[in-house]
Amino acid sequence: MPRPADPHARDALVSAARAEFARRGLRGARIEDITAACGLSKGAFYLHFPSKEALFGEVVGAFQSEMDALNARRLEAVERFVEAHGIPGPRDRVERSERYQRLVDLETAYDLEALELVWAYRDVSRVLVGGSQGTEFESLLWQVTNTQVSRVAQSFRRLQEAGAVDREMDPELFGSVIVGAYLLLSNQMAGMEQKPDLSAWARTLQKLCQEGTMPRLEVPRSVPGLAAPARAPRPPAPSTRRPQARAKTRSTRTPRNRP
Amino acid sequence: MPRPADPHARDALVSAARAEFARRGLRGARIEDITAACGLSKGAFYLHFPSKEALFGEVVGAFQSEMDALNARRLEAVERFVEAHGIPGPRDRVERSERYQRLVDLETAYDLEALELVWAYRDVSRVLVGGSQGTEFESLLWQVTNTQVSRVAQSFRRLQEAGAVDREMDPELFGSVIVGAYLLLSNQMAGMEQKPDLSAWARTLQKLCQEGTMPRLEVPRSVPGLAAPARAPRPPAPSTRRPQARAKTRSTRTPRNRP
DNA sequence: AATGTGACTGAACCGCGGGTCAGAAATCCA
DNA sequence: TGGATTTCTGACCCGCGGTTCAGTCACATT
Numbered sequence: 001m002p003r004p005a006d007p008h009a010r011d012a013l014v015s016a017a018r019a020e021f022a023r024r025g026l027r028g029a030r031i032e033d034i035t036a037a038c039g040l041s042k043g044a045f046y047l048h049f050p051s052k053e054a055l056f057g058e059v060v061g062a063f064q065s066e067m068d069a070l071n072a073r074r075l076e077a078v079e080r081f082v083e084a085h086g087i088p089g090p091r092d093r094v095e096r097s098e099r100y101q102r103l104v105d106l107e108t109a110y111d112l113e114a115l116e117l118v119w120a121y122r123d124v125s126r127v128l129v130g131g132s133q134g135t136e137f138e139s140l141l142w143q144v145t146n147t148q149v150s151r152v153a154q155s156f157r158r159l160q161e162a163g164a165v166d167r168e169m170d171p172e173l174f175g176s177v178i179v180g181a182y183l184l185l186s187n188q189m190a191g192m193e194q195k196p197d198l199s200a201w202a203r204t205l206q207k208l209c210q211e212g213t214m215p216r217l218e219v220p221r222s223v224p225g226l227a228a229p230a231r232a233p234r235p236p237a238p239s240t241r242r243p244q245a246r247a248k249t250r251s252t253r254t255p256r257n258r259p
Numbered sequence: 260m261p262r263p264a265d266p267h268a269r270d271a272l273v274s275a276a277r278a279e280f281a282r283r284g285l286r287g288a289r290i291e292d293i294t295a296a297c298g299l300s301k302g303a304f305y306l307h308f309p310s311k312e313a314l315f316g317e318v319v320g321a322f323q324s325e326m327d328a329l330n331a332r333r334l335e336a337v338e339r340f341v342e343a344h345g346i347p348g349p350r351d352r353v354e355r356s357e358r359y360q361r362l363v364d365l366e367t368a369y370d371l372e373a374l375e376l377v378w379a380y381r382d383v384s385r386v387l388v389g390g391s392q393g394t395e396f397e398s399l400l401w402q403v404t405n406t407q408v409s410r411v412a413q414s415f416r417r418l419q420e421a422g423a424v425d426r427e428m429d430p431e432l433f434g435s436v437i438v439g440a441y442l443l444l445s446n447q448m449a450g451m452e453q454k455p456d457l458s459a460w461a462r463t464l465q466k467l468c469q470e471g472t473m474p475r476l477e478v479p480r481s482v483p484g485l486a487a488p489a490r491a492p493r494p495p496a497p498s499t500r501r502p503q504a505r506a507k508t509r510s511t512r513t514p515r516n517r518p
Numbered sequence: 519a520a521t522g523t524g525a526c527t528g529a530a531c532c533g534c535g536g537g538t539c540a541g542a543a544a545t546c547c548a
Numbered sequence: 549t550g551g552a553t554t555t556c557t558g559a560c561c562c563g564c565g566g567t568t569c570a571g572t573c574a575c576a577t578t
């Protein structure tokens with residue numbers, strides 16, 4: 001087997017591609033730029049990957065499977081906790097009991113792990129979020145997102161049924177807020193040169209979630225006019241979606257009149 | 260002036276373009292598809308816009324200026340409130356006093372307005388977030404995002420200095436969470452066929468913010484181990500950003516050895 | 519009707535970038 | 549040293565899609 005392949009070529013391509021994707025998006029990245037960054041020629045790319053989409057898919061796959069694994073461990077850990085200690089009730093929460101604190105610590109630890117994972121794949125996350133619209137990967141992003149939203153919503157619902165969180169809150173909406181926060185944070189990570197204090201992030205995130213969903217107990221008055229009529233709710237907006245598109249093709253255009 | 264232009268042509272093009280951008284992203288949208296959706300020919304597009312980027316820029320400009328205007332009104336309203344009633348202190352918050360409730364209502368009303376605006380431009384928002392990476396509009400998104408993060412962080416900081424919110428929280432991080440929630444919600448809106456109950460969304464959002472940032476006062480024990488060592492923080496990850504890219508161009512490649 | 523004018527068409531043009539492949543280069547083995 | 553073999557190069561091809569423009573059409577005016 002003469003002329004052994006450069007052992008770093010494949011890794012170098014992956015790294016360069018990730019950087020290029022992060023800069024220009026999936027569509028915008030040019031294979032020649034990727035190979036040039038590794039000191040290779042365009043043709044060399046195809047010795048390792050059939051297309052840039054395939055390369056990206058490989059990286060995304062790794063990201064997704066790690067995320068899935070983490071998710072599974074997290075679900076299992078919470079399950080074990082509930083079996084051992086039961087679901088915290090309203091009292092646990094407002095009094096910040098030992099077992100409530102334990103659960104919060106558990107969740108915080110997993111939030112931190114999730115943040116670490118996102119940090120490691122922050123560039124990929126950025127591309128998935130911001131540069132894969134109209135590609136095969138767009139749906140994948142929503143798949144991951146919705147999985148997370150569901151997970152959060154599910155555990156939220158359980159606490160809700162136990163009376164441990166405000167019953168008026170929509171679990172799905174709550175989940176969206178949390179996941180949305182992750183998405184923006186991951187995008188911000190992509191622009192950072194050094195790692196932020198993810199541990200502090202995880203703590204703040206948990207605090208926000210825990211305190212923000214405290215059930216109403218010793219509340220003095222019951223918050224009547226929260227909905228607030230929101231003066232002048234603004235007219236529906238200048239333009240909605242496709243108001244009067246005229247015809248599918250040029251065939252059916254109405255002639256201005258007949259001679 | 261014979262052959263008057265079809266009065267709907269321009270609007271139809273804008274609508275069709277927005278739909279197409281939302282489907283395929285800025286880069287992925289094809290001008291011929293846009294014009295075909297209006298029953299026009301490709302050439303007609305250039306009678307109205309110099310390029311698809313120009314069209315998009317026009318729509319984005321409208322979005323941005325409405326957002327800026329709303330932002331200005333909001334800042335002014337909060338300023339007026341503070342002048343009239345002062346900044347709520349810790350007591351106001353934990354007791355949910357009248358003036359605290361007023362401020363929450365005010366914020367909720369503006370959140371609702373913002374959500375309404377995002378709803379009207381949900382397709383544009385989706386493209387800005389998810390389909391403009393590597394284009395001239397990418398920076399614009401971050402400009403808008405950062406403006407909002409700063410606004411939230413600023414008002415957060417003020418409350419923090421008054422002792423009305425937890426001092427341990429990073430204002431910028433808090434802002435990112437809120438804005439991130441908006442971004443994900445706007446993306447989810449883009450896939451909805453009918454308008455959700457934005458008023459409920461605004462309420463939940465505010466509740467989360469308000470309760471989630473409650474200062475520590477009558478807490479029984481002072482929450483010692485929140486930081487949680489987070490077992491096995493995971494090795495830095497399989498791949499970081501461009502570890503060993505070899506050379507800028509093919510010129511400086513190291514020959515494997517000399518004959 | 520004839521004519522002028524501006525809206526609109528669509529074939530043609532062209533650059534960009536993905537993908538190919540004949541050949542050069544590198545390495546091993548005899 | 550001279551094949552044998554595999555890696556890697558880079559010129560080339562080609563389709564896609566943005567852009568152009570000569571020609572056509574619809575309408576107003578005369």
